[in-house]
Amino acid sequence: MSFDAERIRRDFPVLQQSVHGKPLAFLDTAASAQKPQCVIDAVSEMYSRDYANVHRGVYELSLRATRALDDARERIARFLGAADPREIVFVRNATEAINLVARSLGDSRFGPGDEIVLSEMEHHSNIVPWQMLCERRGCVLRVAPIDDRGALRLDAFEALLSPRTRLVALSHVSNVLGTVNPIDRIVALCRARGALLCVDGAQAAPHLPVDVQSLGCDFYALSGHKLYGPSGIGVLWARAELLESMPPFLGGGGMIASVHFEKTTYAGIPARFEAGTPDIAGAVGLGAAVAYVERIGMDAVARHEHALGEYAAQALANVPGLRVFGTAPGKAAVYSFELEGVHPHDVGTILDAEGVAVRAGHHCAQPLMERFGVPAMVRASLALYNTRADVDALVRGLARVREVFA
């Protein structure tokens, strides 16, 4: 089946509208993806037909809700190539997944002088939890540099690894530069030194086929809302034996085996890490989103976005005074740029008037802004529902920015 972006576009009700009298060109999927009708329906049906709290309910509705949650977990496990659905921990988002690792693993195993390595291109969500861990435990943060194209400098990264390196935290795909990090090579370097690898997959899972076992990392974090699912649901994956060796993150209902004032014992995985009533409808919605992208095929999604990305790169290269940040080979379809003499916020406002939705700001990556010496960037990010017409609207909008600021 050939990839038909126009047909896919019709699956997304929000894209069928005009904004300021212009057809909406939505180019901000890296911040959050729009939702196909099947995801909206799955959430709506959960609430209108099958909703009750999960686990231990002995009645029909609770059974249905529990089954729907389990089905979603199994589907997501298969989607990510996990060996076992118990390796899928439902969290709120990638941020919470990373915080879970920093709290549970970091607090229980890392101590003064232990080192955590991350990169200059990280999102704040993959910086701040580790800084907080360092403050709590006296660990040391080391930052691997990137080159001017936005690629990780592997030689410098390797030189940062030491016998004290306990964990490497790295994005799979950069939310600003689109750089795809070579996880296989990073894994080999980490293994050689006995360090664990925690991958922030928030920007990768919606755009590339991901198989956590063949990647070989230890943790993989993602956000459902960037994967065409609801906001408020995310996933932490880790191998079962690693999760089993970790203490709980939050305490409460659902994560216990038995509770007595003298002693409480904890549930097995993944329940141990899922205290409290989970986002049941969110998880079901994410399961539907995964089913949706599986029907299209992640290989086909990646091919479409790559081809459209090449088209966008070429179109942006022809815009006078425009500088793209992030030109690493094989990058994902994320284009952050500046337009000479015009602040990104002004670019964003004028593009909005043209119906083009982009993000302008520091993209939760202030150290990366400093690296490139700019306070902010404009970012256009592509997804499976984008077409050349969206890119053309962006280029027309940029010409309009030039007119206003002539």
Next chain:
Amino acid sequence: MSELRELYQSVILDHNRSPRNRGEPDGANRRAEGHNPLCGDHVIVSARVSGDRIEAVGFDGRGCAISTASASLMTEAVRGRSQAEVKQLFEDFRRLVTSGETRPACSLGKLEVFAGVHEFPLRVKCATLCWHALRAALEGGESVSTE
């Protein structure tokens, strides 16, 4: 499109291109910074105050056209005024950029070019950042944030 023209008036574009009163005025004795964590914009406002009178104001930092022009026009608008007058001016300016309206019989002079900002709620903070910083400077603060 007319809303866009209303926002980016020629006076605003001119003050963005050639901001007035860049830097610190001679003998400055008040200073504060303003941050907009949303976009990373940053402004430093400094002033020379004698008694109750604001004798000179300057600014520095990086921001969008709206925030740069607003700071530039503010430095001109407040020179020679009393602290109470500046406070009233900020209130009137804030009303203008949030509602597009002014108090009856109140003239904001050149600052009225910012009336178009009210059509763009996300940009109100761009226009008011420098005013928050000025108020902090006059009240003896050091740093303000729009959040």
